[in-house]
Amino acid sequence: MSWSRIWTVTRTDLKQLIQAKDFWIPMLILGGIFFLFVPTILLLSITAIGDVQAVAQISQALEVLPERAQAAVRGDTDAGRASYALAVYLFAPVAVVVPLTISTAVGASTIVGERERGTGEFLAHSPAAVKEIYLGKLIASLLPGYATTLLGFGIYSMVVNLIVGPEVGGWFFPTREWWVLMLWVVPPFLALTLSIVLRLSARVKSTAAAQQASGLVTLPLILVAYSQSTGALFGAASASLWIGAVAWVVALAGLSRGMKVVTRARLLGVADGI
């Protein structure tokens, strides 16, 4: 297997994606909504209105959190504690939803799109191994979602520290759990989802069908990732590491199976069932 050819496939797919402004502009807006606009408005509102009754109630609601999580919440005022909890715990699942949404949209059309455009014929006749094409396209699907998330994570960290930091005694974000979430938990969930999406993309007849089917399949995965990422932040220190480890194992198994589904016959669109 040639990593140079895998990177060639990845780079070419990404180059085409960059040309598709009609695709990446909505995706940037999506990232902006989740990582910038909503947190900014929500956190600014809480810190600006101060210790009113509503904020006090949010602060009291934190008592439902596990003891470890409660102990980690910083801040001397209701506004400080509420905004800290929202910044650290409420938006954690967003870090999963955004990359899954973007990468699913990219991955859904990756194989079937080659077939629809007729370029699958070029790939099928090229010396590139099917595994190289599959991995190249997987990485090309994964990178936009993950890169957007990392960028959003950076922006979100700035927003949180600038708005909530003064309330809780200084910059505090990202917390250790968030680092683990971003670097250990999110990638395998992304890989697992894409392994399924690429399999669908190889099997269906059109990009529209691939996107419909991917939406159906990835919705439960988004929910699982959502709950697991929240749990990873609430749970014991080792919980997120275990969740990530299990996700990696499942993801690698999914990728291994997905690799076998992409064949030259499917790139050509002549496999039985297409």
Add this chain to the structure above:
Amino acid sequence: MLTGQRRPADGRGVDAPVVAARALGRRFGEVDALSDLNLSVPEGQITVLLGPNGAGKTTAIRMITGALNPDRGEIRTFGVDPGDEGEDVRRRCGVVSAKPALYDRLNGWDNLAYAAELYGLRDYDERLREAAARFGIEAALQKMVGGYSTGMKTRLALARSIMHDPDLLLYDEPTSGLDPESSHAVLELIRSMTEDGHTVVMCTHLLLEAEGLADQVVVLEDGTDLISGTPKDLTDRYWPGVVVHMDAEQPDMLDRLAHAGGVIAYQRNGVAELQLDDLGRVPDLVALLAAAGVRLTRVEPRIPTLEDLYFAVRDGRAAFAEGNTLGGSDLAARFDRKRTAPSLNDLSEVDP
């Protein structure tokens, strides 16, 4: 380098075909794309796969590179099974498919560079420029392919097919969608490929396109090869004699030629059509008619074309299926059939 000596024929042995296929079959669902294809592609020549849409031409190309495997039968490309050693085989092939298979959201240069990297070329800038220049597309390399005309796309696809200096070029209906002028230019470029020592396999359903280009013709129908050989061998096989058309101011006087020496078959339906054992008989026949006071208005030797051949093969196959065989006396019927038969394009329109 795009030109120069081809690489030796590796393990195939001297004069071994570049592609050899025996009894190839491939089924897609309920449809037999190939049912019994036999193929031998000689080195350094242009082999034309001729047949209507759905005859199995594209499937044959795909099996030559190993992009598809046969359900039954055997195929060897460069002496090896492309199903087992596909990467090596594909590295030595250049393919242009019926749709140019280019990326509209990349410019011409990036399309070529993508292929160059997949084919493992290093420091390929000069090769890319050379290939693009050969097909007259170098000025458009920085433009997005989505804005190219069909002719430009075909030229870019042709440039892409040769830049890694392949031994075998596989062109699947390369003039599809082109205007006559562009088609002619593309066919000239394909012809020039064999001058560099390349072996070319070209699929077409256009008989005129194959005429004058093919060193070898393989007529396909329903996934089977009906006949194969050089155009001259094939026309000699189907028309062992010479056909001459004659007309006169008194056409009924031509009928006396029916029993003249050297005339194998005679028929008059407006114009007289004679099958002769030798073209040298014509002056004798003209003299005979002149002596009888016949004023000739037309004497035209009829050289069979690939189109004649194609329909003769089809008719012969139909006759064979009905338990009959066609002899030399059926020549006129073959020509008449050709005149009234639908074109291949018409035939393709009724394909399932």
